[in-house]
Amino acid sequence: MDDGEDQRQGARRGGRPRAASAQVLADAAAELFLEQGYGRTTVDQIAARAGVSRATFFNYFAAKSDVMWLDLDAAVHDIPSLLADSTEPSPVRAVEAALLAAAREHDPGRVPWAIGQADVMHVGEALVESVAARIMAQHDTIARFVAERTGEWPGALWPQTVAGAMLGAAAAAFGVWVRDGVRRGPLVEYVGAALTPVAAGLDAR
Structure with a gap:
């Protein structure tokens, strides 16, 4: 049919x-x-x-849980290509720029309802699992990029540290942005504020 x-x-x-x-x-x-x-x-x-x-x-x-992240998935879709095309000498700054670009792409009027109404929808473990899968996918992408730039292997300490720290800051910013409700400003401002000190510290290595 x-x-x-x-x-x-x-x-x-x-x-x-x-x-x-x-x-x-x-x-x-x-x-x-x-x-x-x-x-x-x-x-x-x-x-x-x-x-x-x-x-x-x-x-x-691919799965029922994927319907919860339509807008977020669209926003992060280009991160691999943004990293691949980056001419930024510092891999840390290249990651920062890619995450900021993803934040700009996210429609400010569309807050993930799976987070805002998780209790009402009884999403529970499915929410945690689907978020974890998405974070790990981006973590692997960033770690591979940093490894290629530094000549290390993706599982080495530095690529893993950069990926974990940068994504952790971006995820924290996203969570605060969702919880701010009607007071929230553009997502990119939250992500930028979270990434700036982290990127500066990593880049000073």
């Missing part, structure tokens, strides 16, 4: 007669997580609410 047929059937049964997209699926998931909790919501239910097929869901997301 193709997506067009999915959408036509969705319209007939009262579903959403809209084009399939990652955002539509993420919005449908958020509604269901609020209504019945994360654990009780299935991929099939999300797809049905969005008016598409299960196969269409997996065209956009």
Whole structure:
């Protein structure tokens, strides 16, 4: 069954007669997580609410937990290419610039609902696991970049230190930005304030 047929059937049964997209699926998931909790919501239910097929869901997301991080994933998508293209002599400053660029890319109007409403949605361990997986993926990317620049191997102390310190600061800034609610300013300002002293200290090595 193709997506067009999915959408036509969705319209007939009262579903959403809209084009399939990652955002539509993420919005449908958020509604269901609020209504019945994360654990009780299935991929099939999300797809049905969005008016598409299960196969269409997996065209956009590898797992149910991925719908929680649509905007964040989009923002960090270019970090590997930003690092690869960087002409900054200092690998620490190159990492800083890439993380700041990612922060600028994040839509300031879209705060991850999985964090803001985690208790209501009963996300629990899935939230922790999905966050950890994303941090580790970026950690590996940064460690490999620093290792290439310094001639070390990615598991060596310095690449691991740079990746851990810089990502830790950026993650802390992101958490504060989310919790600041209506008082929050642009994410890049938070990330910049967190990274500046860390990058300066590492770069002074």
